[in-house]
């Protein structure tokens with residue numbers, strides 16, 4: 001059911017499947033690709049502008065639409081691949097799986113379906129690696145897994161990642177993509193907000209750097225806990241970020257909200273973000289910020 | 301008594317019947333005392349039956365009762381010399397959260413809590429106890445002030461949730477809640493939190509990171525409102541009753557899950573039936589917890605609070621399972 005890179009392995013095992021391709025190789029491969037005939041069914045239409053592209057083309061462009069710059073969702077493995085140095089990622093806690101503490105209708109099925117579709121065990125992948133040689137602890141949420149919602153496992157994996165970053169005195173990098181707390185685990189999901197934030201309190205006290213990257217979408221209990229607590233909060237362009245859902249707000253205030261409401265740009269304008277960074281610039285921006293915080297370089 | 305809830309109708313009918321009988325017996329100078337005594341006995345049995353077996357949805361209705369004691373009701377009964385303090389020093393003073401300093405059994409404490417109104421007019425002024433970011437920031441300001449002066453903190457939680465509005469989003473509702481969670485975890489003084497009515501998701505939790513967390517008997521605490529859950533699950537908000545049962549949101553549920561430290565009893569029918577009695581029970585629990593927590597050092601208090609939330613969550617590790 002799981003992809004082979006998630007096979008039987010203990011903590012700290014590497015994930016061979018997530019190794020990044022060197023940029024030159026990617027370009028070469030793409031050039032080869034273009035000469036070849038591309039089979040049918042490999043086209044994708046942009047939700048926003050309607051531009052039709054080859055999936056391979058889109059991947060080559062980091063899943064950003066060439067027509068309108070729309071940032072398509074990345075899976076956690078894809079995000080790790082384009083963010084970290086090749087072969088540097090070592091995963092934490094891949095062994096943790098959810099239970100069904102409330103006996104919630106349909107939850108076990110939902111988990112099984114999400115696992116089968118995503119090849120992940122849960123909605124976040126955590127571990128450590130390097131960015132341009134700078135060692136970091138990283139967590140990446142995956143919105144394909146029950147909307148990236150935070151239940152006990154997501155909360156636990158993020159908390160453990162924060163605790164390891166604190167012990168190892170490493171910078172922490174969390175990429176959020178989540179609809180919020182996971183309803184199916186009830187109040188236990190709510191408590192993960194307190195748990196992760198309390199772990200960040202300790203991390204904060206140690207004078208360590210936390211960069212939070214909010215991607216589309218980051219809402220509810222995730223935006224109202226760790227995702228908003230970065231020393232630096234960055235978002236991808238166009239990302240939906242907010243506490244309450246648009247529909248609920250419209251019902252409550254009985255008026256239509258502006259189109260750009262709760263977008264990354266809207267938040268930047270209202271002082272809620274440090275930066276909005278294009279996906280193509282993300283890795284370089286993170287490396288620069290890590291450098292500015294004088295983080296130790298691996299091998300120096 | 302006014303403000304009876306739908307499930308209390310059988311009691312209302314019976315009480316009316318007894319009153320009618322009594323009036324009739326006086327009017328006609330008839331001795332119906334045996335019949336009246338029989339009905340009164342039946343009333344007691346029925347009360348026991350209804351109030352002794354409240355469903356989650358009935359508890360939700362009690363927790364939302366317009367007469368439910370508010371934070372200011374408890375402050376009035378539990379604190380001496382209370383001085384209310386206002387404002388977040390940044391944007392404004394949110395009436396949906398009240399806070400200040402007073403003496404609890406001789407000990408200066410800081411209190412913050414959600415504040416609902418008693419009638420429509422007051423509820424509009426208080427935004428039905430649904431805070432904006434400045435409310436959470438006021439609460440944090442007062443809690444950090446308490447930290448500075450070494451005062452214990454009492455938090456009273458009773459909100460449908462953080463306000464889902466445009467201005468709230470613009471001013472950073474998420475950030476305000478998140479910051480409270482992180483900063484409360486780091487405070488060096490005892491923090492005692494009590495869910496007194498509605499514990500509505502993140503907007504409740506933002507005052508809820510404490511060394512002790514208690515719930516009043518008929519309060520509830522939930523990641524999403526029963527109506528919201530019903531809308532998501534069955535595309536039908538009227539299924540809220542069913543959602544209330546599914547979500548495990550009562551004080552008893554949370555005690556069993558190890559989320560709360562204890563349940564504070566309410567009088568039969570709910571806290572609004574006898575606010576003084578409820579406040580007394582609340583005061584006893586706070587006094588005991590304070591006595592225990594004031595023996596701990598600042599570092600021990602932070603550690604104690606960390607451990608309390610650190611252990612929450614239910615999951616399985618696959619490591620070692622293959623060996624079995």
Ligand SMILES: [Zn+2]
Pocket residue numbers: 046047048049050051065066067068069070
């Ligand atoms: Zn496009």
